[in-house]
Amino acid sequence: MGQLFHFPSSAFSARVRIALALKSVPVELVDCRADSSRLAHAQQIAATATMPVYVAGDGQVLVDSLSIVRWLDLSFPTPRLFPAGPSELSTTLRVCDYVDVALNILVDLGTRAWALRGAPEWSAYVEERLGRAERTLDALARELQGLDRPTVGPDGINAADIWLATLVRWFEGLPARAEVSAPARQILSLNARMPAELVAFAAPINAHPIVKRAGFG
Numbered sequence: 003m004g005q006l007f008h009f010p011s012s013a014f015s016a017r018v019r020i021a022l023a024l025k026s027v028p029v030e031l032v033d034c035r036a037d038s039s040r041l042a043h044a045q046q047i048a049a050t051a052t053m054p055v056y057v058a059g060d061g062q063v064l065v066d067s068l069s070i071v072r073w074l075d076l077s078f079p080t081p082r083l084f085p086a087g088p089s090e091l092s093t094t095l096r097v098c099d100y101v102d103v104a105l106n107i108l109v110d111l112g113t114r115a116w117a118l119r120g121a122p123e124w125s126a127y128v129e130e131r132l133g134r135a136e137r138t139l140d141a142l143a144r145e146l147q148g149l150d151r152p153t154v155g156p157d158g159i160n161a162a163d164i165w166l167a168t169l170v171r172w173f174e175g176l177p178a179r180a181e182v183s184a185p186a187r188q189i190l191s192l193n194a195r196m197p198a199e200l201v202a203f204a205a206p207i208n209a210h211p212i213v214k215r216a217g218f219g
């Protein structure tokens with residue numbers, strides 16, 4: 003059985019939990035927030051030092067959520083999360099990339115770059131980064147408006163839907179998490195905006211029982 007080293011409230015980790023659950027792949031979930039020795043172990047396995055990290059049953063190590071889900075899709079093909087056709091695949095990957103741009107900007111500003119907030123360039127930097135995140139999410143909203151179905155996946159939930167739904171759910175959960183978590187407070191203080199179209203598109207996906215249970219509970 004594989005092991006997933008993860009953070010329960012991270013959108014990056016939630017993607018992988020959902021993919022594993024949709025594919026009914028058994029996994030040992032290792033909560034790296036709950037135990038610093040587990041985090042140290044995962045950071046030793048993966049030079050990126052970011053979660054999630056997936057160790058497959060045969061010991062192969064995957065260190066990025068997109069790579070993990072692509073690998074799972076090849077190893078456990080049902081249901082398919084990345085379409086085989088070039089046109090559908092390009093749409094799916096574009097949605098995943100747009101979500102990643104926005105999510106990485108928010109996580110970087112609110113956590114990894116936060117120590118630089120006293121620098122004179124900080125506010126111009128934040129403005130540029132948030133502007134890019136918002137333009138990317140607006141482009142994503144326009145793209146979804148052009149779809150004539152409730153999921154990006156042509157046959158139901160696929161990787162793009164998982165990326166989008168976890169982004170929205172993670173974002174919506176920030177105010178509650180900010181009560182107990184400094185990084186969440188910091189990200190919330192950036193006052194980023196989530197387009198209403200994305201919230202509406204993600205709602206039924208997040209209501210799917212497997213997505214709900216495996217995502218953020």
Ligand SMILES: N[C@@H](CCC(=O)N[C@@H](CS)C(=O)NCC(=O)O)C(=O)O
Pocket residue numbers: 009012013014051052053054065066067068109114
């Ligand atoms: N591109 C990576 C990003 C993962 C990532 O940034 N994870 C954050 C948690 S939200 C993390 O591990 N942060 C800890 C750190 O950077 O030290 C992925 O998709 O898996």
